[in-house]
Amino acid sequence: MTPAERISAAIREAAGGTAIVAFVTAGYPKREEFRAQLTQIGNAADVVEIGVPFTDPMADGMTIQRSSREALRQGFSLRWLLTELADMQRQGKLPRAPLVLMSYLNPLLAFGFEKLASTAAQAGVCGFIIPDLPYDEGEALRAALAPHGLAIIQMVTPVTLPERMAKLCAASQGFVYAVTMTGTTGRSASVPGEVTSYLDRVRALSKLPVCAGFGIRGREQVEQLRGHVAGVIVGSALVEVLESGQDAAAFLQALR
Numbered sequence: 001m002t003p004a005e006r007i008s009a010a011i012r013e014a015a016g017g018t019a020i021v022a023f024v025t026a027g028y029p030k031r032e033e034f035r036a037q038l039t040q041i042g043n044a045a046d047v048v049e050i051g052v053p054f055t056d057p058m059a060d061g062m063t064i065q066r067s068s069r070e071a072l073r074q075g076f077s078l079r080w081l082l083t084e085l086a087d088m089q090r091q092g093k094l095p096r097a098p099l100v101l102m103s104y105l106n107p108l109l110a111f112g113f114e115k116l117a118s119t120a121a122q123a124g125v126c127g128f129i130i131p132d133l134p135y136d137e138g139e140a141l142r143a144a145l146a147p148h149g150l151a152i153i154q155m156v157t158p159v160t161l162p163e164r165m166a167k168l169c170a171a172s173q174g175f176v177y178a179v180t181m182t183g184t185t186g187r188s189a190s191v192p193g194e195v196t197s198y199l200d201r202v203r204a205l206s207k208l209p210v211c212a213g214f215g216i217r218g219r220e221q222v223e224q225l226r227g228h229v230a231g232v233i234v235g236s237a238l239v240e241v242l243e244s245g246q247d248a249a250a251f252l253q254a255l256r
Helices: 003-012 031-042 062-073 078-090 105-111 113-122 139-148 162-171 193-205 219-225 236-243 248-255
Strands: 019-025 047-051 099-102 125-129 151-153 176-179 210-213 231-234
Touching: 003 019, 003 047, 003 125, 003 151, 019 031, 019 062, 019 210, 019 236, 019 248, 031 047, 031 078, 031 248, 047 062, 062 236, 078 105, 078 113, 105 113, 113 125, 113 139, 139 151, 162 193, 176 193, 193 210, 193 219, 219 231, 219 248, 231 248, 236 248
Parallel strands: 019 047, 019 231, 047 099, 099 125, 125 151, 176 210, 210 231
Antiparallel strands: none
């Protein structure tokens, strides 16, 4: 099974029928607690999305922007993150959940695509979400990741045109990331009929599991989305749980 296939399998096999994809900002709230945090969350979620802090996170709302700034202030770097993950991998201490890096393009370009692909594979990373990399401009990165079986997860939105949506669903690996709203992360998403209808359209186009993200903050929304998507992505709400010192595993379990 390739790393990309591991992501799909973890979502399809999720307990309760709706997978939980848990987002954490790498190195936040405290860099020295990252390994313990990843272990706790990775054993409670089905997939872990590790956010790579960046100075201009255009898709993220205030919570994740705040967490990124603080992680960078503490000295975060992509090299540090991959070194931490590789060390956990060598020691057999990575969590059972597949790991996906959510990064903007600039840090990946600076690292170098070929080096990134081999280093990420050795560190147990299964794929990438890159909000500011259009599919049409991603050939170089796809070519670097493909020999290692690493996924590039494509994002669609409520305003993605049908032809474009079909193209992105066909090109995605691991799962399709269906953004529930226009705008940035962090706001609470209502789940009116037009949202579930949109998600049903994405699901009809995709051979991969579809996961809904942006604004998922509680169990009520998870229940409303059940049957329309294979999983939900929980970001800002989980970051707020972590920064307030609450039990992240208990929060994730309560979503089920």
